[in-house]
Structures are given as C-alpha cells and as structure tokens.
C-alpha cells in the first residue's frame with residue numbers, strides 16, 4: 001500500500017512549507033477554512049515571564065503582543081518553513097486580561113468588561129530560518145452591553161468550557177456575539193489572526209499564489 005501523500009496545496013507553492021506556531025484551535029480553523037495546507041506546533045514559550053518583563057520595561061499591550069508572537073515563531077525549529085507566530089492581549093482601561101482559567105474566572109472577567117469598551121491587541125509575525133521577516137498588529141475595539149447577571153449566568157451555562165479558550169471569554173462566531181452592542185474591527189482579527197494582512201504577506205513571500 002503506497003504511503004498516503006497529502007494532496008498538493010492547490011493555492012500555495014509547495015516549495016515553501018508553512019508552519020503555525022500556535023496551539024490555538026481558532027487560528028488553525030481560520031487557516032484551514034482558507035484552504036491553506038500547513039503543520040502546527042504548540043510553542044513552548046513562558047508567556048507570563050515575557051509579559052511581566054515587557055510591562056516592567058513600559059511596553060504597551062500592542063508591543064507586548066508582538067514580542068510574544070515573535071517569541072512563539074522563533075521557539076519552533078522551522079527549518080525551511082515559513083513560520084506563523086501570533087498573540088492576542090486584551091486591555092480595558094489600561095488593565096491587561098489573560099485567558100480565564102475557570103468559569104468563575106470568566107464570570108468575574110465578564111462582569112468587569114460589561115458596559116465597557118475593550119481592545120484586542122492582535123499581533124502576527126512571519127519568521128524564516130530563525131529570523132522574523134514580517135510583523136503586523138491590529139487593535140479591534142469591542143463594546144460590551146451592560147448585560148444582566150441572569151444573562152451572564154445563562155451565557156456561561158450555554159458556553160461552558162468553550163469560553164475558556166479565548167482571551168475575552170467569548171467566541172465572537174458563537175453566542176459571544178450576544179455580549180456586544182458595537183464592534184470596530186475585523187472579525188478574523190478578533191478570533192485571533194488578522195487574516196487579510198497575513199494572506200497578503202504570504203503572497204509577498206511567494207508562499208501563496210498571487
């Protein structure tokens with residue numbers, strides 16, 4: 001039985017393998033939905049330490065997200081591959097939030113964010129042969145309704161652990177949409193990857209067909 005060979009990536013040049021340095025299901029899904037063929041690896045990066053150092057050095061959230069994205073891209077041995085690294089920071093009134101670690105954590109975080117506008121500082125980089133060759137940040141702003149505690153309880157019951165995989169404790173493509181009354185920015189970026197800018201960069205690098 002001949003070894004199964006994956007179908008050629010019809011929309012990209014097979015000479016430049018593509019590697020996603022992220023454990024994010026959302027990022028993987030967006031690239032797969034766009035028809036890209038790639039490998040993915042979860043980078044072993046101490047994000048808390050990088051965030052702490054960046055905050056101490058006076059970096060803003062966008063610069064910190066870039067530093068994290070670069071660290072992830074450079075943490076995987078990509079060989080000849082073009083490596084995608086990404087990171088997303090949430091800030092609201094200069095306070096930075098991390099992914100909630102429990103539903104109680106998610107409840108507390110959403111109670112703080114409701115009725116406010118927060119920013120998702122979303123960075124993506126490309127690296128090749130151990131060098132970062134492209135950087136990009138987008139900062140969508142999302143305004144949450146001042147929803148009731150009853151709504152919040154029902155929302156958490158409906159979403160369950162799914163809301164823990166996102167920095168804002170919501171999936172915009174799911175019931176998370178019900179949390180907002182106004183959104184400025186690209187929905188792909190909110191879900192974790194500024195896809196249009198990333199696809200343009202991959203075309204520039206001759207990874208994707210023009």
Ligand SMILES: Nc1nc2c(ncn2[C@@H]2O[C@H](COP(=O)(O)OP(=O)(O)OP(=O)(O)O)[C@@H](O)[C@H]2O)c(=O)[nH]1
Nearest residue numbers: 022023024026087088165166167171172190191192
């Ligand atoms: N499905 C979904 N995921 C979201 C949404 N908003 C943010 N996220 C995810 O929230 C996560 C932000 O945390 P990061 O630290 O950037 O990434 P991560 O999930 O820890 O994965 P790594 O890249 O391995 O660090 C990403 O996985 C985003 O895709 C959303 O609206 N929908």
